[in-house]
Amino acid sequence: MIFLIEYDRNRGQIVTFEKFDDSEREKAEEFRLEMELNLNRLGIEREVVLLEAETEEALRRTHRRYFEDLTELVNAPS
Amino acid sequence: MAKEMSKTQIDRLGDRLRKGNISEDDLRLLDQYRRSFTEAYEFVVGAIRKELALEPTGRPAKSTTSISDKLRRESIRLTQIQDIAGCRLIVGDMAEQDSVVQSLKGLFEHTTVIDRRERPSHGYRAVHVVVTHLGKLIEIQVRTSLQHLWAELSEKYSDVVDPAIKYGGGSKDAQELLEKASKLVNSEESNERGLTEILILSSTKDNLSDDLKRQIEEVQGVQDSTRQATLNLLRKLIERV
Numbered sequence: 001m002i003f004l005i006e007y008d009r010n011r012g013q014i015v016t017f018e019k020f021d022d023s024e025r026e027k028a029e030e031f032r033l034e035m036e037l038n039l040n041r042l043g044i045e046r047e048v049v050l051l052e053a054e055t056e057e058a059l060r061r062t063h064r065r066y067f068e069d070l071t072e073l074v075n076a077p078s
Numbered sequence: 079m080a081k082e083m084s085k086t087q088i089d090r091l092g093d094r095l096r097k098g099n100i101s102e103d104d105l106r107l108l109d110q111y112r113r114s115f116t117e118a119y120e121f122v123v124g125a126i127r128k129e130l131a132l133e134p135t136g137r138p139a140k141s142t143t144s145i146s147d148k149l150r151r152e153s154i155r156l157t158q159i160q161d162i163a164g165c166r167l168i169v170g171d172m173a174e175q176d177s178v179v180q181s182l183k184g185l186f187e188h189t190t191v192i193d194r195r196e197r198p199s200h201g202y203r204a205v206h207v208v209v210t211h212l213g214k215l216i217e218i219q220v221r222t223s224l225q226h227l228w229a230e231l232s233e234k235y236s237d238v239v240d241p242a243i244k245y246g247g248g249s250k251d252a253q254e255l256l257e258k259a260s261k262l263v264n265s266e267e268s269n270e271r272g273l274t275e276i277l278i279l280s281s282t283k284d285n286l287s288d289d290l291k292r293q294i295e296e297v298q299g300v301q302d303s304t305r306q307a308t309l310n311l312l313r314k315l316i317e318r319v
């Protein structure tokens with residue numbers, strides 16, 4: 001699966017989270033570009049990233065900083 | 079198909095990204111540059127999945143924010159950034175990490191291994207294998223679960239407290255905490271590796287006697303407890319911040 005994440009670094013929180021099938025890579029890339037262009041027009045600084053993983057659970061395991069606040073991260077199982 | 083960008087064109091784009099105030103044209107150019115890695119990225123991730131039966135999490139393109147930050151932080155050109163596209167593998171321990179790195183070196187023709195375990199980068203420990211395919215660099219991060227937890231904590235601190243923390247700046251207290259946590263992880267993993275090596279050396283000489291097996295199991299039990307205690311101590315230290 002492909003995941004498009006808009007992340008507010010200062011707040012340490014995800015703003016938007018969208019999923020795409022593996023066959024929709026082109027569409028996901030277009031969405032990412034459109035999102036970046038819109039944020040740029042509005043003067044908002046956000047991290048916009050595309051990630052690919054077998055499942056959302058796998059994504060949360062390898063990129064948990066996007067999903068958990070610091071307390072959750074500290075208490076998460078290794 | 080979009081026209082191939084020249085190296086000069088890419089590096090000039092990098093100069094503008096470094097300065098900030100990015101235009102729409104620049105965002106589109108950067109998008110074009112990142113997409114030029116797609117074929118190499120798909121080849122590398124596909125081979126890892128198919129040939130090694132591993133499940134990496136892929137990042138087909140580094141975010142604009144991360145690219146701009148890197149250009150400002152380091153005296154580097156955009157064409158020199160080697161992690162525009164890549165993926166991440168999380169493994170159990172250092173023995174498995176070594177084995178996966180060897181497999182990656184065997185799988186791809188052109189690789190460079192960057193081992194940050196003995197000489198960490200601001201506490202960050204991991205092994206990165208950079209594959210060159212079709213003239214593009216694709217970075218594979220191989221981390222143990224302990225190294226990964228430390229890296230995720232460091233990144234989260236950088237996100238919500240101070241971006242400089244990840245690169246050795248910012249709050250002195252946070253720096254000290256992360257440094258000590260990194261040393262704890264290193265100590266734990268070094269001990270585990272030591273026992274694995276003893277086990278291998280003993281096994282090659284003769285069949286392990288029951289007495290030796292018992293001793294090794296005893297040390298393994300102590301190490302498992304220490305590993306858990308290290309994790310707990312790490313969590314407590316962080317809660318205090």
